[in-house]
Amino acid sequence: MSALAEALVDLDAVASNVRAITSVTGTSLMAVVKADGFGHGAVRVARAALRAGATWLGVTSVTEALALRDAGVTAPTMSWLHGPNDDFGILIKSGVDIGVSTTTHLHAVADAVHLLGVPAMVQLKADTGLSRNGAAGDDWPELVAWARKYEREGGIRVRGVWSHLVDADLPGAPELSRQVATFEEALRIARSAGLDPDLVHLANSAAALSAPRTRFDLCRIGIALYGVDPFGATGPGEFGLHAAMTLRTNVINVKRVPAGTGVSYGPEHVTGAPTTLALLPLGYADGLPRAAGGRAEVWLGGRRCPIVGRIAMDQCVVDVGDLPVAIGDPVVVFGPAEGDQSPPTVVEWARWAGTNPHEILTGIGARVARDHLHGRARTS
Structure with missing residues (x-):
């Protein structure tokens, strides 16, 4: 390990996670590889997911979509978070579906089509209650009407209609049923206007695994792709997911200290008895949340040992x-348990920091080397 730490x-x-999820959903899967594949490496994760049976890739920006294309990944891809002045032309030329949530964006795509003379594939997003992106209320029929106009003119093809869920990780939440009903009404409006989308998708990881009504044609899989149970299980859980990332480092200093020794800034921790302190070259710049100090643990010397004092930058x-x-x-x-090792999981780290596993994984910094394993051998 040449870097001070590696993932x-x-x-x-x-x-394995792709296959496990597909066995539950029975649908096509979109592997969501935004944020550099949740910190795992978008290109390598995309290739692994596609080999295992995923049929689509999901990203949130022009930059992310082009990184896949530049690496030779040609699978169907949707990018869904854009400014109205983004370069839609390059997405169109690259064969990337464009997620569209407003008429402003749709008109911008149509303008790009006019300049290129090449049709665009778009997927219209309805806001079903998350109040983020997507069209809601009267904006949805207007968006649908404009999309159908452009489709009749031959410049745009509406390949998909989709939305996103509020709290699918809370089984039985009443909002889920309301969102499904709102989505079905949005789909009815789209079809009544003459649209005939090939893909209808609503489910994220949690819904895909627990709410059959949300599955439709395609399930968008984010956190579960990386082996994290969306319902908070710290191991494989009932769905047989396997954590894909192990974060590891080495001790760089050791000292024996007496009782009453202050540790790190503050100090917020003072030793209560003689003890040994081990220094690790990982801090909040590398993705260890400062808020987890005093609660988090690591696996060292054959057991879990607590992090004490404030987590510093490095x-x-x-x-x-x-x-x-x-x-x-x-x-x-x-990382995952292996043999007689039972290290903390990313779910536990999220609890210690008062956040979600997504933030922990995507927060692993650039100083941490990524090594990709296939069949337990490193891949380039």
Whole structure:
């Protein structure tokens, strides 16, 4: 390990997760690889997911879509978060479907079509209650009407109609049923206007696994693709998901200290007895949330040991008690259980930090090397 820390990404776990989810949904899957594949590496995750049976890729920007195309990934891809002045022409030329939520964006796509002389594939998004992107109320029939006009003129093809859910990770939440009903009405309006989308999709990871009414033609899989149970299980859970990332480092300093020793800034932690402190070269610039200090643990010396004191930008301190720890000893910050190792999971880290696993995974910094494994061997 040449870097001070590394994130091992198990591409076989990604593939296994695709197969496990498909066995539940019985639908096509869109592998969501935005934010550099939730910090795992978008291109390599995309390839692994496609090999395992995913049929679509999902990203949120022109930059992310082009990174896939530049790497030779030609699979159907949708990009759905844009400014009205984005370069829609390059998305059209690259064969990327454009998620459209407003008439302003739709007109901009139509203008790009006019300049290029090449038709565009769009997927219209309805706002069914999240109050973020998507068209709601009277804006939806207007968007649909304009889309149908452009479709009749031959410049735009509406390939999909879709939306996103509010709280599908809370099974039985009443909002889910309301959103499904709102989405079905939006779909009825679109079809009544003459649109005939090939793809209708609503389900995210949680809904795909637990709410059959939301599955339609395609399920968009984000966090579950990376082996995190959307309902909070810390292991494979009932769906057999396997964590794809292991974050690890090595001890870079060790010192024996007496009782009453302050640790890190503040100090917010003072040792209550003689103990050994191990220094790790990972901090909040590398993705360890400062808020997790005093609660988080790592796997070191064959057991879980607590992080004590404030997590700093580049480092943190672990209290190992009387363990015979030495400089260079391996540390697992989070990852799946293997053999007799039971390191913390990314779900636990999220709880310690008061956030979600998505933020932990996407927050792993650029100083942390990524090593991708396939069949437990590194891939380029």
